[in-house]
Amino acid sequence: MTPQQPQDLPDFESLAILDLEDSAVSTTPLTPLAQQPDARRDAAPAAPAADQGSSPSTRFTDWSIITRIRADVANALAEEAMPGSDADDQRARAASLVGSFIDDEESRRLDSGLVRWTNAERRAITQAVLESLFGFGRLQPLLDDPSIENIEIYGYDDVLIQRTGNAFEQADPIAESDADLLSTLSFHAAQQSKSFDPAHPRLHMSLGPTARLYATGWVVPKPIATIRVHRLVDVTLDDLVDLDLMPPELAQFLRAAVRAKKSIMVAGAQGAGKTTLLRGLINEIDPWEKLAILESVAELHLEQLGKERHRRLVPLEAVPGSDEKDANGHPIGEITMDDWARDTFRMNLDRMIVGEILGPEVIAMFEAMQTGAGSLSTIHAKSSAAVPERVVTLARKDGRVTEDFARRQVSENIDLAVYVDLVKTRNPWTGESSLNRRITDVTSYTPGENGQVASTQLWGLQDGQIISKMAPEWMDDLRPYLDEEAA
Structure with a gap:
């Protein structure tokens, strides 16, 4: 099934008037296509795509035809504009309209002496138009x-x-x-x-x-x-064990840490699997805990997983606002991560999760961690040892907190940093090398001397395998959840 867009329904009137031939996006009102003189509509149809038989995987490549049909369908849907219709209703109606507009295009083809489309090509046109409208x-x-x-x-x-x-x-x-x-x-x-x-x-x-x-x-x-x-959207730590991201013993440790409401940062390089691991950790939370997910750009999409996974979920995304400013100089309609973070204190939450930390999100993350309710986040860093400095750097760039304050937040509120990396491995039978995602380090942080952050490696690599090296000082907090698994 083609994924739906995150919003409710496409704006078909806007879609119908979008001129894909323009060199820039117009910001002035446009006349609907049905009322515009359009030389492309009167021109002879483009040459047909090569006949690829009746295979359902045929892809139609003449996008001038697809664009025309898409505009016609969008105009028709905008004119109907049935109140209360949902995405499934709109999609079904669009599918029925596409067929009639394909017939119109084919009549013009035949009048111009061109051959009739194959059934496979008609299906491919329908698919391309619907993908353009709804995907x-x-x-x-x-x-x-x-x-x-x-x-x-x-x-x-x-x-x-x-x-x-x-x-x-x-x-x-x-x-x-x-x-x-x-x-x-x-x-x-x-x-x-x-x-x-x-x-x-x-x-x-x-x-x-x-x-x-x-x-x-x-x-x-x-x-x-x-x-x-x-x-991997609906993923658990057991799934990630099966994918060789970590051994079962580490999965048990991390599961217990999540359920004991320890604050965890997932760190790593770009493309290392940070978001996937974060989803796996979040999916270990009790389904009846009330969660707020704060993101500058929606990426986790936990609402797609269904109520059985997260029954009381509040997904919140920052809104940039318009170019117009209010009396205080803020963009009209803007909702920042700070705004959402403040609002969450009126939501009767069990846990607040701040997704990816790239800049100002770090302040919302501090607020989430200060509640002691087990915040989870991701951050780009070259190693788990580099996480404290990375957090401090982002906090200082934001300009609202001092360096000492930022370091104190790290040492007092981040319980674990889990580092995931792309590790080059070699197949002993074929000799081929490949990059595989692995957790390579788990570190805990505590306040150190002179306001610094003290770190302790709990899990690390030995002979290419990650093993437990030391128990955290708060290990007793995890034992009830480890005992649950053992039982």
């Missing part, structure tokens, strides 16, 4: 491919994909031009109340429930985007 267009097949975990875009026709554990490979273009790519990203950004235009050339957003995108345009020679696809 992410030409990106959607890449997002749906379970083997792809990284997508890098260096202009509309230079797309690299990385499959799990493999090198990058070239993929097909995802747009007709760089202007087309910018316009498409701008539309999807608007659907999430974000701006992506010459005045806002950087974009952070979710692509459905499993992917995160960063893009920049206009200030660089070509649009550039990086998409990280998380394939």
